Amino acid sequence: MMRFLRHSYTAIILGFLYLPIFILIVFSFNASKSRAVWEGFTLRWYEELLESEAILDALSYTLSVAVISSLVATVIGTLAAFAIYREMRPFERKLSMNLTYVPLLNPDIVTGISLMLLFIFVGMKLGFASLLLSHVIFNVPYVILTVLPKLRQFDRNLYDAALDLGASPAYAFRRIVLPEILPGILTGALFAFTLSVDDFVISFFTTGSGVNNLSILIYSMARRGIHPTINALSTLLFLTVLALLIAVNMKRGERKK
Amino acid sequence: MGRRFLAYPYHLWTALFTVIPLALIVYFAFTDRYTAAFTLDNLRQAAQPVYLGVLWHSVWLAGVSTFLCLLAGYPMAMILAKSGVRYRRMLAMLIVVPMWMNFLLRTYAWMTLLEKNGAVNALLAFLGLPPIHILYTDYAVLLGMVYNFLPFMILPIYSVLMKMDKSLLEAAEDLGADAWTSFRRVTFPLSLPGVYAGTIMVFMPAVTTFVISRLLGGGQYMLAGNVIEQQFLAIGNWNFGSALSVLMMVLILLSMVGLSRYDKDGSGGYFL
Numbered sequence: 001m002m003r004f005l006r007h008s009y010t011a012i013i014l015g016f017l018y019l020p021i022f023i024l025i026v027f028s029f030n031a032s033k034s035r036a037v038w039e040g041f042t043l044r045w046y047e048e049l050l051e052s053e054a055i056l057d058a059l060s061y062t063l064s065v066a067v068i069s070s071l072v073a074t075v076i077g078t079l080a081a082f083a084i085y086r087e088m089r090p091f092e093r094k095l096s097m098n099l100t101y102v103p104l105l106n107p108d109i110v111t112g113i114s115l116m117l118l119f120i121f122v123g124m125k126l127g128f129a130s131l132l133l134s135h136v137i138f139n140v141p142y143v144i145l146t147v148l149p150k151l152r153q154f155d156r157n158l159y160d161a162a163l164d165l166g167a168s169p170a171y172a173f174r175r176i177v178l179p180e181i182l183p184g185i186l187t188g189a190l191f192a193f194t195l196s197v198d199d200f201v202i203s204f205f206t207t208g209s210g211v212n213n214l215s216i217l218i219y220s221m222a223r224r225g226i227h228p229t230i231n232a233l234s235t236l237l238f239l240t241v242l243a244l245l246i247a248v249n250m251k252r253g254e255r256k257k
Numbered sequence: 258m259g260r261r262f263l264a265y266p267y268h269l270w271t272a273l274f275t276v277i278p279l280a281l282i283v284y285f286a287f288t289d290r291y292t293a294a295f296t297l298d299n300l301r302q303a304a305q306p307v308y309l310g311v312l313w314h315s316v317w318l319a320g321v322s323t324f325l326c327l328l329a330g331y332p333m334a335m336i337l338a339k340s341g342v343r344y345r346r347m348l349a350m351l352i353v354v355p356m357w358m359n360f361l362l363r364t365y366a367w368m369t370l371l372e373k374n375g376a377v378n379a380l381l382a383f384l385g386l387p388p389i390h391i392l393y394t395d396y397a398v399l400l401g402m403v404y405n406f407l408p409f410m411i412l413p414i415y416s417v418l419m420k421m422d423k424s425l426l427e428a429a430e431d432l433g434a435d436a437w438t439s440f441r442r443v444t445f446p447l448s449l450p451g452v453y454a455g456t457i458m459v460f461m462p463a464v465t466t467f468v469i470s471r472l473l474g475g476g477q478y479m480l481a482g483n484v485i486e487q488q489f490l491a492i493g494n495w496n497f498g499s500a501l502s503v504l505m506m507v508l509i510l511l512s513m514v515g516l517s518r519y520d521k522d523g524s525g526g527y528f529l
Contacts, residue, residue: 006336010348016404017355020366023376034284037379080267087264096264098269101280107465107509109482113489114278117499121281137274146260167401173475200361205489217363222472225440226369234362241357249350 015110021238028231044230055233058217061128062197069135070192075159076136077192078185085151086146100141111138112205119206127210134206135172135196142195145190146159150184175211285499299500309486312504315481318395319464322402323410326459327452330405330410334451335410335444338418349415356408364401364472369474371397393475403471406462410455417451420445453516461509481505 028046032039049055084096087115103111115137119130126223154177162172178185200215221230289296301445307436346502355363370376371392391397403476431438459478463469467482474480481501 006339009332010336013329013407014351015353017407020349020363020370020404021355021358023370024362024366027376036458037326037374074522076270079263080270083264083267092264096267099275102275105509105513106279107461107505109485110466110468110506111278111504113485113498114282114493115274116489117281117285140270143482180341192359198357198359200359212450215361218359218365219468219472222361222365222368223476226372227366230362230365231369234366237362238358242354245357246352 021234024231025235025238028228028229028235033228045228046236049229049232049236053213053228055214056113058212058214061131061211062213063216065128065132065135066193068190069132069139069196073136073139073192074143074185074189075250077140077188078147078181080140081144081147081151085148086156100144104140104145105136107180108201109205112202115202116205126206128207128211129185131203131207131211131213134202135199138199138202139192139195143185146188146191147181148186152197155178159222180201282499282502285496286503287482287500289494289497290494299496300504302497303504306386307493308501311479311484312481315464315477316508318398318402318480319460320420322399322406322463323427323456323459325399326407327455330407330445330455331414331452334411334414334418334448335429337415349412352408352411353406360405361468363405363449363470367394367397367404368472371400392473393478395474397473398470398480399477401473402459402463405469407417408461409458412449413454413458414451421447457513457516460512464508467506 029041029043030038031042031044084093084100087254088096112134115130115134116126119126124130158176158180159172162176163169167175178230198215200219203213204216204219206214212220214237216231218233222228276432286299287295287297289298303312316419320405337345337352373390373392376393381388390398425443425447426439429443434442465482467480467486470478470480470483485498485501485505489496510522
């Protein structure tokens with residue numbers, strides 16, 4: 001009896017989580033513009049999607065911002081994590097960690113507005129550069145927080161030994177520290193990439209006219225009403241994410257064996 | 258040491274990109290729009306009945322949706338924590354996957370489901386039930402919040418329940434407690450850190466959202482997030498918008514401090 005209840009409850013919650021996505025996918029193949037009546041299979045919305053310059057532009061902005069910002073944030077975040085771990089006095093470290101947490105605890109809308117004010121204040125034109133910079137800014141704390149635990153596991157005597165044996169700090173970092181913390185760095189980079197792809201609120205406030213990423217484009221399209229090309233876009237994005245997740249998990253499973 | 262300079266670039270970074278932007282918001286919140294002189298007028302404007310009403314409405318909706326997430330999410334977290342390893346891993350994964358879908362698309366999905374000729378009404382008609390018209394009402398906004406943020410409640414509670422010492426439950430049972438008593442007196446109190454973490458993670462995005470309210474509440478629907486967005490992007494009154502943002506920050510800070518007081522050992526169940 002309990003077992004039955006447990007399974008039905010799980011089914012209800014999963015149904016609630018997946019039904020909207022499932023229906024979106026089904027109706028992306030519907031010949032009719034209606035969302036209630038099935039009028040036959042079509043790929044028309046996918047064709048429209050691939051012909052839409054606005055959507056392709058947004059896709060390329062999303063990907064380029066995500067790739068560049070996650071790479072830059074990974075470098076800055078890793079160095080910052082090392083500095084926090086190794087070069088700071090306890091009080092300094094506490095202050096620095098608290099400041100690192102601020103963007104995570106602040107609502108996105110406040111972070112977005114504060115960065116917009118900063119860019120305008122220093123006279124930077126809102127556009128691709130400000131969008132990219134703000135993505136780097138909000139990604140750095142996540143990289144720091146994934147790299148720091150790895151550093152804490154690392155035996156710092158190894159680094160000191162390398163220095164004693166005459167290695168320069170940069171050389172010791174590259175040859176001794178880096179290989180040890182690499183898994184943390186890769187996780188951080190992946191995390192930063194996905195956060196960047198998914199971000200809407202901060203991008204919305206820090207971008208300028210003509211530079212839209214996918215989230216911003218979807219928002220402006222959805223505000224005007226429902227259109228089947230958005231369904232087609234959702235389907236493609238969902239399947240991409242699903243494929244990536246499955247691939248990552250299979251890789252992980254292999255490594256464990 | 259003597260290489261302290263390695264720490265300086267990051268101090269500069271946080272100063273430039275965390276401290277100064279927030280200082281700018283505070284600066285605008287407390288200065289006059291035209292003369293840039295110190296003033297409390299922006300905060301006074303936020304205390305006008307119209308805006309107080311909007312603020313209260315946002316807090317109320319976010320509170321209700323947090324409660325609903327707790328109500329629906331807690332049993333799910335318990336089921337997860339009690340399942341066998343393989344099943345549990347798959348189930349946790351299934352709960353996380355929808356979160357990887359773009360937040361706007363998840364919200365948009367409910368627009369298509371709830372509209373007059375949408376799938377929900379088609380289903381109701383099929384079952385012989387009368388149609389519902391909740392799109393562009395509070396109910397749709399609530400639904401959107403619960404749908405988007407439910408996993409944020411399930412996962413922290415689940416991770417705390419997993420860490421719980423199972424022998425405590427056996428001890429309670431040995432001492433004659435029935436299932437309900439041992440839940441009420443043992444499991445639930447021990448899971449509170451997870452409940453607090455989940456509450457913050459649901460309440461915070463819910464109370465500041467402007468997307469869910471715009472898409473599911475309609476163009477005229479106003480929550481605090483919409484007012485802030487409007488002040489910055491449509492009306493151009495940064496000072497008033499900043500004052501509202503400062504109020505939101507204070508509100509969230511207070512609720513976090515309030516909740517962390519109960520999380521004595523600081524073992525909040527963050528799932529990252």
